[in-house]
Amino acid sequence: MHELSIARSVVSTVCERAGDRRVHSVSLIIGALCAVVPESLRFCFDVVTADTVAEGARLDIETPPGVGHCRDCGADVALPDPILVCACGSTDIEVRSGRELQIVSMEVS
Numbered sequence: 001m002h003e004l005s006i007a008r009s010v011v012s013t014v015c016e017r018a019g020d021r022r023v024h025s026v027s028l029i030i031g032a033l034c035a036v037v038p039e040s041l042r043f044c045f046d047v048v049t050a051d052t053v054a055e056g057a058r059l060d061i062e063t064p065p066g067v068g069h070c071r072d073c074g075a076d077v078a079l080p081d082p083i084l085v086c087a088c089g090s091t092d093i094e095v096r097s098g099r100e101l102q103i104v105s106m107e108v109s
């Protein structure tokens with residue numbers, strides 16, 4: 001399960017950074033092309049944080065839309081999901097954003 005492995009890697013990074021401090025919230029940016037279901041990721045996050053310093057932490061997820069550039073017609077293409085097709089019918093799309101997956105901030109005390 002895609003979301004579970006993402007949750008595991010996020011939580012292990014967060015707990016490492018937090019040390020002995022308590023984690024209250026974590027903010028993530030996950031590009032629309034990562035095909036992550038936010039509700040599913042939230043569920044996995046809750047499961048994985050159980051018995052860690054991040055137990056009960058709030059998870060904020062921002063999902064910026066994908067943007068690509070068509071190599072055939074030169075158009076910039078909005079990519080709402082991982083299916084890379086231009087309006088001209090071409091699938092030769094250079095992805096410019098939407099695949100980011102990063103922890104942007106975390107609140108600890």
Ligand SMILES: [Zn+2]
Nearest residue numbers: 070073086088
């Ligand atoms: Zn095109």
